[in-house]
Amino acid sequence: MAIVSSIVSASLSPFTHKLSLINPTSISITRPNYRINPTSVSVLIPNCIIPLLKSCSNAREFSPLHAILITSNLINDSLITTRVLRFLISIDELDYAHKISSYTLEPETIIWNTYMENQLKDGFPEEVFMAYYCMVTQGAVLDLSTFHFLLHACSRKFSIQHGSEVHGRILKSGFGANRSLNNNLMGMYSKFGNVEEVRQLFEKLPHKDVISWNTMISSFVSVGMYREALHFFDEMMVDGVKPDEITMVTLVSACTKLRDLEMGKKFHVYIEDNNLRSNGSLLNCLADMYVKCGKMEEAHKLLGRYQKSEVDVVLWTTLISGYVKANKIEEARHLFDQMAERNLISWTTMISGYAQLGRYSESLELFKQMRFKNVSPDELVLVTALSACVHVEDFGLGRAIHGLIMRYGMMVDGYLGNALLDMYAKCEKLREACVVFEQLPCRSAASRNSMLDGFCRSGDADKARSFFNNIPKKDIISWNTMLNFYVKHDLFTESLEFFQEMQSSNVKPDNITFISLLSSCARVGALNHGIWLHVYIEKNEIGLDSKLATALIDMYGKCGCSEIAYELFSKLTERNVFVWTAMIAAYAMEGHAHKAIDIFLEMEVMGIKPDYVTFIALLSACSHGGLVDEGYKYFNKMKTLYNINPKIQHYGCIVDLLGRTGHLEEAVKFIETIPLEPDVSIWSSLMRSCGSHNDVELAEFAFKRLIEIDPINDGAFILLSNTYTNVGRWDDASKVRMKLHDIGVRKQPGFSTIEKNGVLQKFTAGEFSSPQSAEICSMLEEIEKRLIKQQLPDTSSQHSERLAVAFGLLNSQRKSTIRVVNNVRICGDCHSFMKVVSQAYGREIVIRDIYRFHRFKDGYCSCKDKW
Numbered sequence: 001m002a003i004v005s006s007i008v009s010a011s012l013s014p015f016t017h018k019l020s021l022i023n024p025t026s027i028s029i030t031r032p033n034y035r036i037n038p039t040s041v042s043v044l045i046p047n048c049i050i051p052l053l054k055s056c057s058n059a060r061e062f063s064p065l066h067a068i069l070i071t072s073n074l075i076n077d078s079l080i081t082t083r084v085l086r087f088l089i090s091i092d093e094l095d096y097a098h099k100i101s102s103y104t105l106e107p108e109t110i111i112w113n114t115y116m117e118n119q120l121k122d123g124f125p126e127e128v129f130m131a132y133y134c135m136v137t138q139g140a141v142l143d144l145s146t147f148h149f150l151l152h153a154c155s156r157k158f159s160i161q162h163g164s165e166v167h168g169r170i171l172k173s174g175f176g177a178n179r180s181l182n183n184n185l186m187g188m189y190s191k192f193g194n195v196e197e198v199r200q201l202f203e204k205l206p207h208k209d210v211i212s213w214n215t216m217i218s219s220f221v222s223v224g225m226y227r228e229a230l231h232f233f234d235e236m237m238v239d240g241v242k243p244d245e246i247t248m249v250t251l252v253s254a255c256t257k258l259r260d261l262e263m264g265k266k267f268h269v270y271i272e273d274n275n276l277r278s279n280g281s282l283l284n285c286l287a288d289m290y291v292k293c294g295k296m297e298e299a300h301k302l303l304g305r306y307q308k309s310e311v312d313v314v315l316w317t318t319l320i321s322g323y324v325k326a327n328k329i330e331e332a333r334h335l336f337d338q339m340a341e342r343n344l345i346s347w348t349t350m351i352s353g354y355a356q357l358g359r360y361s362e363s364l365e366l367f368k369q370m371r372f373k374n375v376s377p378d379e380l381v382l383v384t385a386l387s388a389c390v391h392v393e394d395f396g397l398g399r400a401i402h403g404l405i406m407r408y409g410m411m412v413d414g415y416l417g418n419a420l421l422d423m424y425a426k427c428e429k430l431r432e433a434c435v436v437f438e439q440l441p442c443r444s445a446a447s448r449n450s451m452l453d454g455f456c457r458s459g460d461a462d463k464a465r466s467f468f469n470n471i472p473k474k475d476i477i478s479w480n481t482m483l484n485f486y487v488k489h490d491l492f493t494e495s496l497e498f499f500q501e502m503q504s505s506n507v508k509p510d511n512i513t514f515i516s517l518l519s520s521c522a523r524v525g526a527l528n529h530g531i532w533l534h535v536y537i538e539k540n541e542i543g544l545d546s547k548l549a550t551a552l553i554d555m556y557g558k559c560g561c562s563e564i565a566y567e568l569f570s571k572l573t574e575r576n577v578f579v580w581t582a583m584i585a586a587y588a589m590e591g592h593a594h595k596a597i598d599i600f601l602e603m604e605v606m607g608i609k610p611d612y613v614t615f616i617a618l619l620s621a622c623s624h625g626g627l628v629d630e631g632y633k634y635f636n637k638m639k640t641l642y643n644i645n646p647k648i649q650h651y652g653c654i655v656d657l658l659g660r661t662g663h664l665e666e667a668v669k670f671i672e673t674i675p676l677e678p679d680v681s682i683w684s685s686l687m688r689s690c691g692s693h694n695d696v697e698l699a700e701f702a703f704k705r706l707i708e709i710d711p712i713n714d715g716a717f718i719l720l721s722n723t724y725t726n727v728g729r730w731d732d733a734s735k736v737r738m739k740l741h742d743i744g745v746r747k748q749p750g751f752s753t754i755e756k757n758g759v760l761q762k763f764t765a766g767e768f769s770s771p772q773s774a775e776i777c778s779m780l781e782e783i784e785k786r787l788i789k790q791q792l793p794d795t796s797s798q799h800s801e802r803l804a805v806a807f808g809l810l811n812s813q814r815k816s817t818i819r820v821v822n823n824v825r826i827c828g829d830c831h832s833f834m835k836v837v838s839q840a841y842g843r844e845i846v847i848r849d850i851y852r853f854h855r856f857k858d859g860y861c862s863c864k865d866k867w
Helices: 001-011 038-056 059-071 080-091 094-103 108-121 125-138 144-157 160-174 179-191 195-204 210-222 226-240 245-256 261-273 283-293 295-303 313-325 329-336 343-357 360-372 379-394 395-407 416-428 430-439 447-456 461-468 478-489 491-504 509-522 526-540 546-560 562-571 578-588 593-605 610-623 627-640 648-660 662-672 680-692 696-709 714-726 731-744 774-787 800-811 828-840
Strands: 752-757 760-764 818-822 845-848 853-857
Touching: 038 059, 038 080, 059 080, 080 094, 080 125, 080 313, 080 546, 094 800, 108 125, 108 144, 144 160, 144 179, 144 774, 160 179, 160 416, 179 195, 179 210, 195 430, 210 245, 226 245, 245 261, 245 283, 261 283, 283 295, 295 313, 313 343, 313 731, 329 343, 343 360, 343 696, 343 853, 379 395, 379 416, 379 800, 416 430, 416 447, 430 447, 430 731, 447 461, 447 478, 461 478, 478 491, 478 509, 491 509, 491 648, 509 526, 509 546, 526 546, 526 731, 546 562, 562 578, 578 593, 578 610, 593 610, 593 627, 627 648, 627 752, 648 662, 662 680, 662 696, 662 828, 680 696, 680 714, 680 818, 696 714, 714 731, 752 800, 760 800, 774 828, 800 845, 818 828, 828 845
Parallel strands: 818 845
Antiparallel strands: 752 760, 752 818, 845 853
């Protein structure tokens, strides 16, 4: 007791006060050696020595504590010694560290080896190298254990420089022939990817054990030399070394990488013939091999071939993943439901599987079940769930997931942050999206693009463009998002100007860019711009994939150039269902019903399965062509042969077909058989037909049904008013329009567009604000005189399509085609007007209204007066 007291009182350092906190009664001394009372160790070590050691910053502060460790014999405690050595090495007191080892009862080498082992266990391989240098400096003996620890440290640090140095020291120390060290050296070089060094060590071994062979084989597999690895199996057998489970795991893994099913099966047979334990990693590896080689049945058989106790959750998950990737989600779910134990990976695989197949509701339902089972989610499953919320527009669940993320204290960054931001943006919750965006610690290109998408969805062009302008590094997604906004909101001029701005930037337009621009041209019928884009695509050798080809065909079709569309269509080497459908729709728009049917028949011969959109286009073609029998034929074929349940659009096509051809009563009976609730489009179609065939009573019936669905539908009132007008019931027509005014519904203004020198000119009904207004009025008066001579009624002299055609006659070359796009259906008077103009001026006039194309030539229309 006196020894401890004298040491403590003799110290003059600031450390004295800390040492005085040690309870002297906790230390007992016996002769001939100082020993610690066993009952006091638990108090002294954790509560005093280690905290005091941590508070030391240099050797001077450590000296008093060092004295206590010696006098109390704590210097022989392995935990204390390890901590002391770590401290001394950290302050570069290697000589002092050497002295510490001299006070211990164990040999110096064992002390350092124990220290190295503890550092490896604690995850500090760099400390092992420091101990190694200390041993070399002080001349301590390096034994086999020392070198094993050093090689493990080199492997963990991936330090080839240290590895080569240790290898040289092994040879210098005379351990070069030691098999276990050589196996470790091979393993180390294998991790460095140095296969040649591994091979040289392997070939020098006089006696190779299974570990040597496994290391050699795994080194080849690790660098992708799978065939070479498989070759070693034969050599191993010749050498008389029996493969173990690790050997077979590596070899089967090589077969998986090579997709060599035949060799993999041979290894499977060997495993079973030699009764190798095929549970755990080996069984999972076999299952993975069969799954990735596309043999799900063989993989599934593994479940029945082995005891349930041998089958772990990894095998179940591997099989489920295989079925998911093979688009066999029902089989995957069946296995999932059989699992006695599920881990997070199992749940994530199944949840992601549903999402990948577009079954988002089922994905979210399974996510809820996972949470009910108290399985803690990770970032991947949360990202999947948030993405699914976007597709089903479940903002409530998305917000709940955000709350879950906050409760778990997860970092809202990276993929998770972007997914959360994307969910708020796509659910049009701009305020919440802004909050998430501002809180992101790192704003990536993806997060900025998601935020831009949110502004675009809000519909505010100025805010969207302002945010776009402030993006520091705009990528192609940024440009396409902003461009798509202009296209979606029919801002044709802005979209073209934006594209020109894009061309002057460092970002190269891609296929999505041109799909958006072509869609814009198709909407407004801007043929010249569409042709220019087509030339640009070809000139810049932009790959014409199926989506871009579909957009081009759609553009030509909607601009009234079905023959150009077909020329492009016929040159395509790869045509999917969307390309075929676009071509059918192009002919349908122009009323070329038989050509549309021919394309469909060719499509069937080529083995392309039509989808529901294909049949909408085909039935529309039958409608515009007045082909009643063919319409019924393909409507029934869609159901019976292709198992496509008709949607309301398909029923609408049949109603339109019957109405156009005058089968009004049959149309009413057909509507009564529709299993779905007839919508506005059905009754509107019937009303248009009633107007064309002057059936007032049926028009009134359809009108009542239509306004029950949509009481303020301006189209319904206009159609009924036009029907009254057609039969001379002027008072009733006036009352209907007054009713429309009384309920506060404004008629959608009609407008027409026409291209001139690459600029889109817009005309609104009754508006004469064009610089050429006087000339247009003069031209219209001249045409109206011709109408009067032919005794044709003229009640629509200021309709927008007439203004556009007059403008076209004044500003286009003789004999050139005049192309006009209408936002409403062309009326009967204007239809007659166009026929007269086409004959009198020898001009072809193509007008696209909201229902179809009208091609006027030599006094006739392609619709045959049925529109």
